[in-house]
């Protein structure tokens with residue numbers, strides 16, 4: 001990934017999915033397209049032949065997406081393809097005579113030194129930066145809405161019986177609203193995309209401790225193992241995307257807003 005001004009990062013993703021200890025089918029899906037700067041996790045809803053079909057529509061929509069040259073065009077193209085997948089799900093649900101054929105989505109796009117995260121539903125993106133893990137998405141779920149409204153404390157939310165009820169997804173209505181968060185990458189950033197099969201089974205503190213481990217290749221299996229040992233009540237999908245300075249270069253952000261220093265002291 002090289003920005004027009006020469007700043008460069010190596011962005012690398014690893015992911016894995018597991019059906020868990022209880023469910024008979026895996027309705028989660030994932031897509032890694034490093035050459036396109038695109039990483040995606042989706043959690044299908046609707047049972048066998050519906051939920052897995054729905055989340056696979058999102059993979060299909062994004063896996064052959066041409067990559068336009070500018071970040072706004074990449075974003076517009078991804079949104080258009082997610083909207084098309086949404087319509088296919090809505091049509092299929094109507095053909096089936098009702099019932100749910102839906103999916104969450106959380107999509108990370110990287111272009112140059114910038115990232116954008118799009119989502120609908122309760123699949124999450126966390127960012128580990130400078131040793132601190134932050135959830136950068138905000139769940140579209142009944143329990144989160146109650147917390148936001150002050151009707152539930154975070155402690156009560158952990159015991160809330162309808163924690164699986166989501167308030168937004170692809171496949172529910174002809175128009176889908178995607179939320180978005182964007183920012184600038186820093187060397188050492190680690191993003192975690194995951195379905196609720198991880199985040200509802202494993203505490204944020206435990207996820208953060210695992211995410212801090214240095215061995216990136218083993219992170220998906222470590223995170224999934226934590227969800228399974230906590231009961232594995234749901235399908236679990238995890239993807240870790242890391243951002244490193246390109247070997248040989250040192251990229252040091254100076255004061256905020258100042259030019260970055262790269263390579264052998266060159267200011268670009």
Ligand SMILES: [Mn+2]
Pocket residue numbers: 043195196197234235
């Ligand atoms: Mn799930």
